Amino acid sequence: MEISKKDMKVLLKSQQGELDxxxxxxxxxKVAKIQKDKDTxxxxxxxxxxxxxxxxxxxxxxxxxxxxxxxxxxxLYRIFPRWILYPAIAQGxxxxxxxxxxxxxxxxxxxxxxxxxxxxxxxxxxxIK
Numbered sequence: 001m002e003i004s005k006k007d008m009k010v011l012l013k014s015q016q017g018e019l020d021x022x023x024x025x026x027x028x029x030k031v032a033k034i035q036k037d038k039d040t041x042x043x044x045x046x047x048x049x050x051x052x053x054x055x056x057x058x059x060x061x062x063x064x065x066x067x068x069x070x071x072x073x074x075x076l077y078r079i080f081p082r083w084i085l086y087p088a089i090a091q092g093x094x095x096x097x098x099x100x101x102x103x104x105x106x107x108x109x110x111x112x113x114x115x116x117x118x119x120x121x122x123x124x125x126x127x128i129k
Contacts, residue, residue, distance in 0.1 A: 015055035
């Protein structure tokens with residue numbers, strides 16, 4: 001199937017976001033003080049890696065992760081309480097659900113990624129309850 005330029009742009013941005021999230025969640029798993037948080041972040045990193053591979057299969061483009069969130073989020077973790085930081089992280093997951101909608105309608109494999117992103121947001125929010 002031919003991928004339009006507009007869809008390719010969304011797919012590449014999505015692939016980049018997933019790659020970056022792997023690093024971010026791995027970094028958070030190392031600084032988190034609560035074991036449940038560590039375990040959840042490790043799981044999320046693994047799932048985001050799977051998502052990146054879903055997008056890679058579509059784009060056929062190798063991307064390099066951006067280390068900004070990997071560096072920034074552990075710093076924010078030390079500065080802000082979990083009840084402020086975690087909802088912000090969850091919002092990023094929920095934003096991905098919206099971002100992926102136009103391509104999910106054309107590429108069914110992206111729909112399962114969208115569902116995971118919603119679940120990820122819920123998982124992160126549940127860590128503060």
